[in-house]
Amino acid sequence: MSIIEIRGVVKRFGSITAVAGVDVDIAHGECFGLLGPNGAGKTSLVRMIVGVSPITEGSIMVDGRDITREPRLIKAQLGVVPQEDNLDPDLNVLDNLVTFARYFDIAKEEARQRALTNLQLFELQDRQRAKIEELSGGMKRRLLIARALTNKPMLLVLDEPTVGLDPQTKHLVWRKLRSLKAQGTTLLLCTQNMDEASFLCDRLAIMNEGRIIALGPPQELVRKYGGSQIIEARVRSGERRDLVLSRLGKQGLQWQEIEETIYVFQGDGQVLDQDLLSELVITNQHIPSLEDVFLKLTGRSLKEQ
Numbered sequence: 001m002s003i004i005e006i007r008g009v010v011k012r013f014g015s016i017t018a019v020a021g022v023d024v025d026i027a028h029g030e031c032f033g034l035l036g037p038n039g040a041g042k043t044s045l046v047r048m049i050v051g052v053s054p055i056t057e058g059s060i061m062v063d064g065r066d067i068t069r070e071p072r073l074i075k076a077q078l079g080v081v082p083q084e085d086n087l088d089p090d091l092n093v094l095d096n097l098v099t100f101a102r103y104f105d106i107a108k109e110e111a112r113q114r115a116l117t118n119l120q121l122f123e124l125q126d127r128q129r130a131k132i133e134e135l136s137g138g139m140k141r142r143l144l145i146a147r148a149l150t151n152k153p154m155l156l157v158l159d160e161p162t163v164g165l166d167p168q169t170k171h172l173v174w175r176k177l178r179s180l181k182a183q184g185t186t187l188l189l190c191t192q193n194m195d196e197a198s199f200l201c202d203r204l205a206i207m208n209e210g211r212i213i214a215l216g217p218p219q220e221l222v223r224k225y226g227g228s229q230i231i232e233a234r235v236r237s238g239e240r241r242d243l244v245l246s247r248l249g250k251q252g253l254q255w256q257e258i259e260e261t262i263y264v265f266q267g268d269g270q271v272l273d274q275d276l277l278s279e280l281v282i283t284n285q286h287i288p289s290l291e292d293v294f295l296k297l298t299g300r301s302l303k304e305q
């Protein structure tokens, strides 16, 4: 059985459609990623899944229960790392965790023990008496993840958990998330970071404008949509642009254009003939990545949003 079943889900804010009809199942124990640019609808979707935002249309089941009907029972099993820091500024680091444990009726001494364990896990034990305002951005992100583990959740939902972290801290978080997954925790992760998506996720949904536009294991998506090589080029003479693009098409080569740069998706066995090559100035050639998958599907860059 899936741990999350999403059926025909739509979210509207007045005239804005943030989520435009999503159907997907997430399996027990997997790490599932939502990858997409700003405004794709990732946060809107996960906020409905964790029961903090009403569903406009459709239904979401978590562990066989309807999130609209039984939000309390579901929330008891969830850990949530929100995109925006919502730590309590009036409490120190340790008390933020101990107080949070009250929502789950965890006894005081047990709450303290769990808090200390989770602080240690994210290397924050030396900061337990610090005020929230004294923490760096990266420490706050780690504290939010530590807090989300308070109730030993079976499903951990993380909305861009490593934004703003330095590379070393990012890797620490990735290692911890991997070990949680190894212990059986299901992870649902929103990210704009392709490395994070490739490193952590068993399956990825690429989101754009409220919809899932591609779904599958990261490597499969790259193989399916990226082809064997990406060629970045400019057309040597501006007036010949249309001609060159139509020739690419005639040769069965797919391409996208961003400003002056043409990205040619070269499939297995496809080559650019000499005539075409003489019309182009090649600026880069690379092995496809998830970024190229996004570019191919949307004509936009994931990074530059």
Ligand SMILES: Nc1ncnc2c1ncn2[C@@H]1O[C@H](COP(=O)(O)OP(=O)(O)OP(=O)(O)O)[C@@H](O)[C@H]1O
Residues within 6 Å of the ligand: 013, 016, 017, 018, 036, 037, 038, 039, 040, 041, 042, 043, 044, 045, 083, 192
């Ligand atoms: N509370 C709200 N009221 C009105 N519009 C909203 C609200 N929350 C989100 N939106 C709109 O819904 C759309 C999707 O936003 P959402 O935050 O879900 O995107 P996202 O994929 O999480 O983006 P980001 O990567 O920037 O976090 C955007 O157009 C956004 O402006």
Ligand SMILES: [Mg+2]
Residues within 6 Å of the ligand: 042, 043, 044, 083, 159, 190
């Ligand atoms: Mg978001």
